[in-house]
Amino acid sequence: MTRQAMYVKMITSSLLRRRSRMAVALLAVAVGATILSGLVTIYYDIPRQMGQEFRSYGANLIFIAPPGGDTSGEGVSEAAAAEALSYIPDSAVVGVAPYRYKSAKINEQPFMAAGTDLEGARKASPYWFVAGEWPQDDGFVLIGQEVADTVRLLPGSSFTLTGTDDGGESFSKDLQVSGVVQTGGSEEAFIFLSLSDFDAAIGGNGNYDVVECSISAPQAELEGIAAQISENVSGLTPRLVKRVTQSEGTVLTKLQALVFLVTAVVLVLTMICVATTMMAVVTERRKEIGLKKALGAPDRSIMQEFLGEGLFLGCVGGICGVFLGFAFAQIIGINVFSRSVSFQPLLIPLTIAASALITVLACAVPVRRAVEVDPAIVLRGE
Amino acid sequence: MFWRLIRGALFRQKGKMLMIAFTIALGASLATAMLNVMLDVGDKVNQELKTYGANIQVIPKEASLLGDLYGLGEDSGAAERYLRESELGSLKTIFWAFNIVDFAPYLNVRAQLLDESPDAAKTGGEEIRLVGAWFAKHLDLPTGESVDTGMRNMKSWWEVDGEWLTDADEDAAMAGSLLAERAGLAAGDRIRVGAQGGTRELTITGIFNAGSDEDERLYVPLKTAQAMAGRAGVVSSVEVSALTTPDNELSRRAAQNPKSLSTKEWETWYCTAYVSAICYQIEEALGDSVAKPIRQVAESEGAILEKTQLLMLLITILSLAGSALGISNLVTAGVMERSREIGLLKALGANNAPVSWLVLTEVLLTGAVGGAAGYFAGLGFAQIIGHTVFGSAISIKPMVIPLVGLLVLAVILAGSIPSIRLLLSLRPAEVLHGR
Numbered sequence: 001m002t003r004q005a006m007y008v009k010m011i012t013s014s015l016l017r018r019r020s021r022m023a024v025a026l027l028a029v030a031v032g033a034t035i036l037s038g039l040v041t042i043y044y045d046i047p048r049q050m051g052q053e054f055r056s057y058g059a060n061l062i063f064i065a066p067p068g069g070d071t072s073g074e075g076v077s078e079a080a081a082a083e084a085l086s087y088i089p090d091s092a093v094v095g096v097a098p099y100r101y102k103s104a105k106i107n108e109q110p111f112m113a114a115g116t117d118l119e120g121a122r123k124a125s126p127y128w129f130v131a132g133e134w135p136q137d138d139g140f141v142l143i144g145q146e147v148a149d150t151v152r153l154l155p156g157s158s159f160t161l162t163g164t165d166d167g168g169e170s171f172s173k174d175l176q177v178s179g180v181v182q183t184g185g186s187e188e189a190f191i192f193l194s195l196s197d198f199d200a201a202i203g204g205n206g207n208y209d210v211v212e213c214s215i216s217a218p219q220a221e222l223e224g225i226a227a228q229i230s231e232n233v234s235g236l237t238p239r240l241v242k243r244v245t246q247s248e249g250t251v252l253t254k255l256q257a258l259v260f261l262v263t264a265v266v267l268v269l270t271m272i273c274v275a276t277t278m279m280a281v282v283t284e285r286r287k288e289i290g291l292k293k294a295l296g297a298p299d300r301s302i303m304q305e306f307l308g309e310g311l312f313l314g315c316v317g318g319i320c321g322v323f324l325g326f327a328f329a330q331i332i333g334i335n336v337f338s339r340s341v342s343f344q345p346l347l348i349p350l351t352i353a354a355s356a357l358i359t360v361l362a363c364a365v366p367v368r369r370a371v372e373v374d375p376a377i378v379l380r381g382e
Numbered sequence: 383m384f385w386r387l388i389r390g391a392l393f394r395q396k397g398k399m400l401m402i403a404f405t406i407a408l409g410a411s412l413a414t415a416m417l418n419v420m421l422d423v424g425d426k427v428n429q430e431l432k433t434y435g436a437n438i439q440v441i442p443k444e445a446s447l448l449g450d451l452y453g454l455g456e457d458s459g460a461a462e463r464y465l466r467e468s469e470l471g472s473l474k475t476i477f478w479a480f481n482i483v484d485f486a487p488y489l490n491v492r493a494q495l496l497d498e499s500p501d502a503a504k505t506g507g508e509e510i511r512l513v514g515a516w517f518a519k520h521l522d523l524p525t526g527e528s529v530d531t532g533m534r535n536m537k538s539w540w541e542v543d544g545e546w547l548t549d550a551d552e553d554a555a556m557a558g559s560l561l562a563e564r565a566g567l568a569a570g571d572r573i574r575v576g577a578q579g580g581t582r583e584l585t586i587t588g589i590f591n592a593g594s595d596e597d598e599r600l601y602v603p604l605k606t607a608q609a610m611a612g613r614a615g616v617v618s619s620v621e622v623s624a625l626t627t628p629d630n631e632l633s634r635r636a637a638q639n640p641k642s643l644s645t646k647e648w649e650t651w652y653c654t655a656y657v658s659a660i661c662y663q664i665e666e667a668l669g670d671s672v673a674k675p676i677r678q679v680a681e682s683e684g685a686i687l688e689k690t691q692l693l694m695l696l697i698t699i700l701s702l703a704g705s706a707l708g709i710s711n712l713v714t715a716g717v718m719e720r721s722r723e724i725g726l727l728k729a730l731g732a733n734n735a736p737v738s739w740l741v742l743t744e745v746l747l748t749g750a751v752g753g754a755a756g757y758f759a760g761l762g763f764a765q766i767i768g769h770t771v772f773g774s775a776i777s778i779k780p781m782v783i784p785l786v787g788l789l790v791l792a793v794i795l796a797g798s799i800p801s802i803r804l805l806l807s808l809r810p811a812e813v814l815h816g817r
Contacts, residue, residue, distance in 0.1 A: 021715070021718075024711050024714065024715065025711075027707060027711065028707065028708055028711050031703075031704045031707045031708065032704070032708075034700075034704070035700060035701065035704045038700060039697065039700070042693075042697070050686070050689070050690075053685055053686050053689050054682070054686065056681065056682040056685050056686075057434065057678060057679075057682045058678055125678075127677045127678045127681040127682055128677070129677055129681070182677060183676075183677045183678065184438075184439060184674040184675050184676040184677045184678070184680070185676055185677070185678060239593065240593060241593055241594065242539045242540075242541075242591070242592060242593025242594065243434065243435060243539050243592070243593065243594060244434075245593075246433075246538075246539035246593075247431075247433040247434045247435075247538070247539055250430065250433050250538075251427070251430045251431060251433065251686075254427075254430050254771055254772065255427070255690065257770065257771045258419075258423070258767065258771045258772075259693075259697075261766070261767045261770055261771060262416070262419065262694075262697060262767065265412070265415060265763050265766075265767070266412060266416070266697070266700075266701040266704070269408045269409075269411065269412045269701075269705065270412075270701070270704050270705070270708070272405075272408055273405055273408055273409065273704070273705060273708030273709070273712075274708065276401055276404065276405045276408075276708075276712060277405070277708055277711045277712050277715070279401065280398075280401065280712055280715045280716065281715060283398075284715065284718075284719055328700060331696070332693065332696045332697075335692065335696065336689055336692045336693050336696065337689065
């Protein structure tokens, strides 16, 4: 039997013979590795996941007409808006809502009519509270709470919108209220029409007054996108909604720091826990070490054997931990954010290496101490 | 005799017991830190979310938001209505006063930039929106408390080039970046502004960039605005930043109509910091006012708070489970080692019950020492997290003590009882023989 074969046999039989104890050690290592890979996955995914949540604050980038310059092309043309949007990665866009405004009247009371892509507005401004339904068809509109109070309209009631269109001709259009919007802000004094209704009734040159975009990206990236757009696209000015972007940056940084620190504390404590468990498991075997020494085994080979066992435990525990940890992160992702987390391939070697290192170190300390003691004393049980 | 045995065991096996105590301490400190942080994270994140500014707007009854919109409505001759400045202190006397972090009153005045400014190059005659506000106002309340509040805290995202206004400096103003660009203003300039109530010469202390339509306005101290508008002691709106509880079905129903609730529901609603309940109480405190939640802020806060709390809860559960397994592992290992001693005791005629008690008492004593040490270490960890992340201390919740105690107890029992039973089932002769 070669030396290697003997070595492997000793390790495997030692693991197999002491099944229950090894299971305990393995469990400890696996739990440690699970916590490591789970928390690190969450830590890396927090900005993405939380960033999505922060989109409930609504638009963070708006396009408006360039200041001054030629007054002929008022507003943002459809082509310029499309060109600007092409600079934003598709996956980051949460919602885009172009708006066209024109004052109009209901029962001779002045209000502001806004033509928009209602589906886009719903995505870009998820905080709108709509009593009733979002409009599904042309001819149905959303009205602000204040309009509803002033003119006494309810979801389901009809009204006539009148006013003068861009050409100076007066128009009137029959519309039906499908829902009443509450926001606590100026939107409550608007009448929201679909773009096709708006065009049919009021007309206009097809340009938008403002395009609101809700983009899921960190502040720095947003600034980059805005800079790129203002450089390459003429006919509109991108502006960041400072209140939203800046505050999101502040809060997200804090949250990430929180998870980072918590992760660090949990990891350190877990690793110490794993190490003490391993130490306890190895310390128990002082007798075995004594016996081997008495039989003439050199210190080196005893060390090697124990470290081999530790390495094996660390690796197996680490591999279990990688998958359990990812499963755990996935559970958090789905329960908390209703989205799956992304897998970090780099975590596989990292987790395995970390758990192997910790187990080996934790074994080394008690083995060394046991090896140094005279075998006779150990065997006598003192 | 019992105690002598225990004392003997504890001191003879100092190293081993120290290790168990140490692991328990680690687990307990982890549990303490995580529980404390988790229970406080809601408040802390809520504070952080205040950077989004006000979540409640108070306006006079029957006033319209229309004035806010592109200047529309200001010409419509709607009767102008105001809130009384003298009543604002009572915002801090409502039931949820403690939850009101900041508030700032505003008075909108239509004014003109006049031509005959000292620096003739400035454009003049332009219609501008002048807003009077509190910046960092010190208020002494009738209750004997004092408050510092104003928009400076509420507009944390404003970039100010120059200095923020102070409330005492009545001849100063702050201009929005768009207005400043159009009129060619810079910090230090002097301008003349005229309005209904008179003309005034103002020094610009700073240019701010707010990234919204506020950039078109000129801000002055409230007193100045009142003088220029010729209306003393009034404000046109108040923005309130309050810590709130996320909305649920009850609060939504209450927001629609508080009278639809039963007495009991009403009490629950009134005594919970729902945004609708705070609005209701503000309306009670300020005469003829309407308080509206700004949904963009109020709604989003709720969502983010809930997510953060849930996230921390799950992380806490993970770390608790991890440390519980670790401790119970070690306790099992510690008890199993005692097989010879237990065998000897049994061989000497001890019954199962006293032997079990002996081992359990030992482990529990070790656990108590470890748990106590761990609790205080955990408080330290929690404070480190609080200070590094939020820059403020995590409040220590007494309810964590029984929780950690129960947890440690449960984990120790779970770790030792099965192994004790196993040991008792062994035959002393075999154990002593060393098999």
